[in-house]
Amino acid sequence: MRTRAFSFLLCVLVLSATTGGAAAGEQSPEPRLRAGAATSNVTPALGGDIVGGWAPIPATYVHDELHARCLVLDDGQGRLAIVVVDSLGVPRHVVEHAKALAVRHTGIPAERILVSATHTHSATSALGSRWSPAEYEQAPALDPYQQFLATRIADGIRRAVANLRPAQVAWGRGAVPDEVFNRRWHMKPGPHLRNPFGGTDRVQMNPAVGSPDLVEPAGPTDPEVAFLAVRGTDGRPIAVLANYSLHYVGGVPQGHVSADYFGVFARTLARLLGEDRADSTFVAMLSNGTSGDINNVDVRGGQPKLPPYERMERVATKVAAEVYKGLQLLPWRDQVTLASAQRVVTLRRRPVTPDLQAWARAALARPADAPAHPRERIYAERIQGSGGAPPTLDVVLQAHRIGDLAIATFPFEVFAEIGLEIKARTPFPQTFTTSLANGSEGYLPTERQHALGGYETWLGTNRVQLDAARLMTNTLLGMLADLKAQATSAGAR
Incomplete structure (x- = not known):
């Protein structure tokens, strides 16, 4: 019985080395994705x-x-x-x-x-x-x-x-x-460059399609x-x-x-x-x-209006x-x-300065139907909320x-x-x-x-x-x- 068991074990080791197991000195197969x-x-x-x-x-x-x-x-x-x-x-x-x-x-x-x-x-x-x-x-x-x-x-x-x-x-x-298309455009001077805070920007986001004030895109x-x-x-x-x-x-x-x-x-x-x-x-x-x-x-125009x-x-x-x-x-x-x-x-964080806080209070104190800028109240609320x-x-x-x-x-x-x-x-x-x-x-x-x-x-x-x-x-x-x-x-x- 012992001889038979030993012979069986030897066969298993030989088969493993030749068919499935890694022989001494061999690397196991690299993992697949x-x-x-x-x-x-x-x-x-x-x-x-x-x-x-x-x-x-x-x-x-x-x-x-x-x-x-x-x-x-x-x-x-x-x-x-x-x-x-x-x-x-x-x-x-x-x-x-x-x-x-x-x-x-x-x-x-x-x-x-x-x-x-x-x-x-x-x-x-x-x-x-x-x-x-x-x-x-x-x-x-x-x-x-x-x-x-x-x-x-x-x-x-x-x-x-x-x-x-x-x-x-x-x-x-x-x-x-x-x-x-880059949506930020350099524009000719005009009211379209005003911002909600009372200042003037140099570029406008999403200007009117076909605007005569377009100059060039502000970026790639x-x-x-x-x-x-x-x-x-x-x-x-x-x-x-x-x-x-x-x-x-x-x-x-x-x-x-x-x-x-x-x-x-x-x-x-x-x-x-x-x-x-x-x-x-x-x-x-x-x-x-x-x-x-x-x-x-494309604010230069030419795009068809679609459903x-x-x-x-x-x-x-x-x-x-x-x-x-x-x-x-x-x-x-x-x-x-x-x-x-x-x-x-x-x-x-960009600081909310006392001047900005005062601007927000003044903007929100104005009648809702008479803002100084169309987005004034939105940004005043954001300033206060921050x-x-x-x-x-x-x-x-x-x-x-x-x-x-x-x-x-x-x-x-x-x-x-x-x-x-x-x-x-x-x-x-x-x-x-x-x-x-x-x-x-x-x-x-x-x-x-x-x-x-x-x-x-x-x-x-x-x-x-x-x-x-x-x-x-x-x-x-x-x-x-x-x-x-x-x-x-x-x-x-």
């Missing part, structure tokens, strides 16, 4: 405020549902979760609650979870009492919709983890230059459509994450809830890939690039077609290294690496020239920037743009130190350099 994707419906009940315009409008009709679209990647060493939410903006404390739920259930570290908002202007707000002193409490309570949204974001990440399967990735870029555009594609080893698409620097499109009737062109892109790309079936688990997502000063309106929703359909179809075209000839990889970096940066805020604001910056593709993030509406600088100076072969990520802190102009004035620079639209863009850009470039150095030293893929 896995990926999973899922969507969560985050459409709120009717009646909540849509805050995409100057004044809140109650939601009365849902044209198309809002979603949190989720992708999870696993390289065998760790996981990375990316979520794109159909929302004007999601505050940091709501994002952090969602991440805490996801961490509890999946173990993915919070610094490896990226949550960004698309910035659709036709979604019920997740911002809460944005201009009240409650905003500045250490741990503000979540309102019912914020609680629902955070839970559904976490649910989407959990479901994407449950869908993990062997996968391959590819990345690339195209361009759609004819749908992006970024026409690039960047994308990360994920498919199963059977060739079936799992997800596509794209990035385009266009604020939103609009053309939505009053009171309508819509994901704007971001949602149309997701549906259109699914159709192009043959994944528009009821049983498909494919997820397409479009994140907002650096579009703080970019829109879809509601038609323009966003046209824009999304072009962007989806560009991604689809780019997917055809890409090299696919089933081994890539994932890496992430996160830093919390402390910024100074009273009691601490002098600093902590913001989260992230950088993520997926092979030779890098993603940088800001919790702001970032100007195009900032994103272009990061693309020009990145150490990676390809990098794109996601705005309104891990928070929603208003506009982020450069110092040059601050000097020109205009809506995006007004206190109440922008809230942080004037050189914040430079400080954060340099920080992110340093984070990207660190990720690149780590990859080089480790011989990562």
Whole structure:
């Protein structure tokens, strides 16, 4: 019996060495990539405020549902979760609650979870009492919709983890230059350059189409459509994450809830890939690039007037077609290294001076139907609502690496020239920037743009130190350099 048992054991060891096990001195096979994707419906009940315009409008009709679209990647060493939410903006404390739920259930570290908002202007707000002193409490309570949204974001990440399967990735870029326009214009002198605070700007946001006072745009555009594609080893698409620097499109009737062109892109790309079936688990997502000063309106004129929703359909179809075209000839990889970096940066808030406080009191004392400027009362209320805020604001910056593709993030509406600088100076072969990520802190102009004035620079639209863009850009470039150095030293893929 002992001889028979010994012979059986010897056979097992020989078979293991020759067919399945690693012989002495051999390395075990490198881990292959896995990926999973899922969507969560985050459409709120009717009646909540849509805050995409100057004044809140109650939601009365849902044209198309809002979603949190989720992708999870696993390289065998760790996981990375990316979520794109159909929302004007999601505050940091709501994002952090969602991440805490996801961490509890999946173990993915919070610094490896990226949550960004698309910035659709036709979604019920997740911002809460944005201009009240409650905003500045250490741990503000979540309102019912914020609680629902955070839970559904976490649910989407959990479901994407449950869908993990062997996968391959590819990345690339195209361009759609004819749908992006810088919305800030140098103008001839005139009353159109007055601001709510009694001063005069040098540029105007969204001047009248065909205005004889137009001089030239105040900044560039970024026409690039960047994308990360994920498919199963059977060739079936799992997800596509794209990035385009266009604020939103609009053309939505009053009171309508819509994901704007971001949602149309997701549906259109699914159709192009043959994944528009009821049983498909494919997820397409479009994140907002650096579009703080970019829109879809050519103020020089010539654009046709279109019915509601038609323009966003046209824009999304072009962007989806560009991604689809780019997917055809890409090299696919089933081994890539994932890496992430996160830093919390402390910024100074722009001070609400005694002079500004006096201006706000005087503005609000005037009859509501006789303001000195059409936006005077709005900004006076914002100045008053910001009273009691601490002098600093902590913001989260992230950088993520997926092979030779890098993603940088800001919790702001970032100007195009900032994103272009990061693309020009990145150490990676390809990098794109996601705005309104891990928070929603208003506009982020450069110092040059601050000097020109205009809506995006007004206190109440922008809230942080004037050189914040430079400080954060340099920080992110340093984070990207660190990720690149780590990859080089480790011989990562």
